[in-house]
Amino acid sequence: MVDFARVQKELQECSRDIEASGITVSPKADNLARLIGSIPGPIGTPYEGGTFQIDISLPDGYPFAPPKMRFATKVWHPNISSQSGAICLDILKDQWSPALTLKTALLSVQALLSAPEPDDPQDAVVAKQYLREYQTFVATARYWTETFAKASSLGVEEKVQKLVEMGFTDVLVRSALEATGGDENLALEKLRSS
Incomplete structure (x- = not known):
């Protein structure tokens, strides 16, 4: 069973320093097990200036089981599926610890945007481009950020x-x-x- 008291505490923690981190988490409708997170693209990366929405599902057993996260905003990145938004990140799988929170998980996802790991890809096509045609990768990632993550x-x-x-x-x-x-x-x- 999801520890909803802890989830509410984590949501309050996130809302306290939105100005500093830029990270938000809020429930979808009235269901605390279905959340939407948002992270700003890291400065100095092709994702800079974008705001990325992340669907979060809390499984039974949270916080002892990791949250399920996927990008709702399309993103061009070796460790994120350009099709489904699935994220390849160890703390969302076998390296999860109950000491981690939704905010630390989102900060880790944001850090992943800054430091791709093309040797452990979620999207092989993007990883291949990252390794072989880096400038093309940067241009494509910027284009996707402009197109999908910057809502004018x-x-x-x-x-x-x-x-x-x-x-x-x-x-x-x-x-x-x-x-x-x-x-x-x-x-x-x-x-x-x-």
Whole structure:
């Protein structure tokens, strides 16, 4: 069973120093076992200036079992799946300790953005590019950050307007854009399939 008292304490800890760390964690709806975290892209990396959303599921046994985390924001990184957002990080698997918190896990994920480990990849294509064509990797990672992790409100409103003009309701459009990380094409596919 999840220790919800501890989860609430951890959420309070995260909200105390948002200004300093830039890291946030909040529940999805009223369920403390389903959370959404957000980390700023580290300065001096291709991820700088982006804000990355991370889906967090707390398994039965948390804090003795590690939280399940995956990137909801698309990111180009050797240790993060460009398809599913799965993260290859030891503390989210066999190196987890109950002494760690959601905030320390998110700080570790942020540190992973700064220091990729291409020899232990989650995404072999990205790792190969990182090792063989580093400048292309940096350019691609920057492009993905600009496209998926930097939400300019003007860009979002333009996307909403375009999709509403296609006959979808504003509420459905915003929901589809949020579910697809702001990807207009994926949102359109989602709207058409529902």
